[in-house]
Structure formats: structure tokens, C-alpha cells
Amino acid sequence: MGSPKFLNRYNAVENNELPACFKVTKHISVEFDQNASLEELWNVHDMEMENYRLAFKEVNSGVRGQELPEAESSLLDLKIAIADRILQHCHFCERRCGANRKEGEVGYCRLGKTSRYASEFLHMGEEPELVPSHTIFLTGCVFSCVYCQNWDISTRPESGVVIDPQKVGRLIDMRRSMGPRNVNFVTPTPHPHTILKVINEISANTPVVWNSNMYHSLEIGKLLEGVIDVYLADFRYGNDECAKRYSNAKDYMRVVERNFETAYRQAEIILRQLVIPGHVECCTRPIVEWTATHIPKVRFNLMFQYTPYYRAAEFPQINRYLTLKERERATRIVQDSGLEDVLL
Numbered sequence: 272m273g274s275p276k277f278l279n280r281y282n283a284v285e286n287n288e289l290p291a292c293f294k295v296t297k298h299i300s301v302e303f304d305q306n307a308s309l310e311e312l313w314n315v316h317d318m319e320m321e322n323y324r325l326a327f328k329e330v331n332s333g334v335r336g337q338e339l340p341e342a343e344s345s346l347l348d349l350k351i352a353i354a355d356r357i358l359q360h361c362h363f364c365e366r367r368c369g370a371n372r373k374e375g376e377v378g379y380c381r382l383g384k385t386s387r388y389a390s391e392f393l394h395m396g397e398e399p400e401l402v403p404s405h406t407i408f409l410t411g412c413v414f415s416c417v418y419c420q421n422w423d424i425s426t427r428p429e430s431g432v433v434i435d436p437q438k439v440g441r442l443i444d445m446r447r448s449m450g451p452r453n454v455n456f457v458t459p460t461p462h463p464h465t466i467l468k469v470i471n472e473i474s475a476n477t478p479v480v481w482n483s484n485m486y487h488s489l490e491i492g493k494l495l496e497g498v499i500d501v502y503l504a505d506f507r508y509g510n511d512e513c514a515k516r517y518s519n520a521k522d523y524m525r526v527v528e529r530n531f532e533t534a535y536r537q538a539e540i541i542l543r544q545l546v547i548p549g550h551v552e553c554c555t556r557p558i559v560e561w562t563a564t565h566i567p568k569v570r571f572n573l574m575f576q577y578t579p580y581y582r583a584a585e586f587p588q589i590n591r592y593l594t595l596k597e598r599e600r601a602t603r604i605v606q607d608s609g610l611e612d613v614l615l
């Protein structure tokens with residue numbers, strides 16, 4: 272249904288008419304003590320975010336030029352320090368395991384401090400406004416979706432190439448000069464400590480896409496302001512029971528709705544709704560209605576490519592493809608919702 276209506280800033284960054292959010296954050300000079308308590312670091316962060324928001328506003332309105340020299344000690348450095356501290360009592364996601372991943376403990380996701388990527392390439396299969404997209408698939412996941420199409424990556428956190436932030440930052444710069452419109456971090460939820468470091472190494476003006484299940488903690492939602500340009504975000508379930516049954520995620524609605532509302536205030540959103548067989552009324556409908564009421568200015572992508580991968584055979588209700596009727600019903604729900612920017 273036409274070109275995106277609500278991705279104006281992303282388009283401007285992609286065309287180098289505006290700086291990516293992280294460029295503004297790297298420009299904000301911040302003095303902080305690496306040994307300060309996490310609470311003290313947050314206090315400095317919250318105060319300095321006011322400077323970020325002012326600079327961001329001025330850059331967007333043209334009051335301030337695009338020349339944004341990098342600070343020696345920046346707000347992005349502070350965000351990295353906070354993420355590193357959170358890693359020691361991990362609450363990157365709402366499982367809030369409390370594992371000291373820095374010292375080798377693991378939580379539900381079985382990830383330690385090292386992040387790896389399974390692949391990085393120019394993806395032509397994403398939303399048309401994103402392709403070609405420099406896609407970096409990280410390993411491991413905080414969900415356990417029984418129909419996961421990337422189960423070989425998500426269930427093997429120890430597989431893949433260890434991420435060296437400097438090298439990957441250079442790789443992103445090199446790729447950007449070859450034409451991709453953004454860098455797209457897939458399954459980022461357990462890896463913010465590494466992704467922030469990678470972003471700190473990027474020189475080229477590159478829109479940053481957070482390709483996520485939106486199950487991150489409140490704290491990570493705060494940390495991502497000023498870093499992420501576009502949330503490419505799944506809203507999969509319309510109630511807690513389905514989320515628990517198929518992804519072993521509890522309290523799904525509260526967490527994901529909160530994170531969408533936070534992201535909506537901070538960045539632009541492409542919301543992905545993968546229609547699941549037998550779940551049009553219990554999942555698709557409430558998601559569409561909630562979106563139209565609470566975060567209407569998003570790009571809404573209704574997706575029909577559900578395939579019964581991995582352990583779907585153990586769940587007869589979802590062990591099939593969508594029917595034509597289900598596709599038509601889901602389409603009608605979106606068309607009747609009043610959402611203005613829809614990709615069908």
C-alpha cells in the first residue's frame with residue numbers, strides 16, 4: 272500500500288541529510304567515573320539525555336548544523352559503561368536472570384559475555400524500504416519459539432564468529448560505502464553490551480535498525496534512546512497464554528506494550544505481525560487494535576509467511592500453513608483498523 276509514511280527521519284539519515292541518532296550521542300560530551308555505582312551512572316545518563324534531546328531537536332529542525340564532532344568521552348561511552356555493568360547482574364531482558372555473565376555465569380539464554388554472529392550479508396528480503404540491508408545475525412535468543420525458523424542459530428549461542436567491535440565497525444563502514452541503506456542487528460536482545468561497542472566504532476553515517484522481539488528490559492529501552500533509528504519489531508502475540516505456550520515468555524503483553532510505547536517516543540518503528548495459524552482472533556486482532564489506539568504512526572507489516580519449522584509438529588494447532596480465509600480475515604482486520612501505513 273504505497274511507500275512508507277512514517278519513516279521520514281530514517282529516509283533523511285539514509286540519504287545523509289540528517290545524522291544517525293548515534294552520531295548525536297557521540298557528540299554529547301560526558302564526564303563520568305567508570306568506578307561509580309550503577310545508580311550514579313544512571314543519574315548522569317538521565318541528566319545528559321536532556322542535552323541529547325535538545326541537540327537532536329536542533330539537528331532535526333536545522334537550527335544546528337550536521338557537523339557534530341565526536342566528544343572525547345561521550346554519552347555513548349557512558350551507555351557502554353552502563354551496559355557492561357548490567358552484564359554483571361544481567362537484566363538485558365525481562366527474564367532478569369541476574370547472572371554475572373561477565374564472570375562466566377549464564378542465564379536462560381545461555382550466553383556469557385561473548386557475542387557472536389552467525390552471518391552478515393546484504394539482505395534483499397527485508398521490507399522494501401530497508402533493502403539492501405546490512406544484516407548481522409547474532410546467535411542465541413531470550414525466547415524459545417517452538418516454530419523458530421532460525422532455530423539452528425538461536426539454540427546454539429556458542430556458534431558463529433566472535434564479534435570484535437572494532438572489526439565489525441569497520442566492516443559496517445565498508446559495507447555502507449557499497450550501498451546498503453542501514454545496518455540491521457538481528458536478535459539483539461541479549462547483546463546490547465556488544466552492539467553498543469560496535470556502533471561506537473562506526474564512522475559512516477548509517478541508520479541503525481534494531482530487529483527485535485521487544486522483550487528487552489525497561490533499562491535497555493532507556494539505553495537505546497539516542498542509538499537506534501528504527502525498531503524493526505515483532506509483535507507476535509495478543510495475549511500472555513499464547514506467548515507462554517509458544518515462546519516460553521511470561522508477562523509478554525505488559526513488557527512488549529511498554530517497550531513499543533517507549534520506542535514510539537524515541538525512534539521510528541516498523542511493526543511486524545506474523546500471522547500464526549489459528550491465531551487471527553486471539554493474537555492478530557488485539558495487536559492491530561492496540562497498535563491503532565496506542566502507537567498509530569508506525570509502519571505496520573502484516574506477514575503471512577508462517578512456516579511450521581523446528582518443533583511445530585508437537586503443537587497440532589500451529590503445525591500447518593495459513594489458510595486463504597485466515598489471510599483474508601487478517602487483511603480485513605488491518606484494513607478496517609484505521610492504520611495509515613500498512614504493508615500487506
Ligand code: SF4
Binds near residue numbers: 362
Ligand atoms: S539476556 Fe535475558 S535471558 Fe539472557 S541472561 Fe540476561 S536476563 Fe537472562
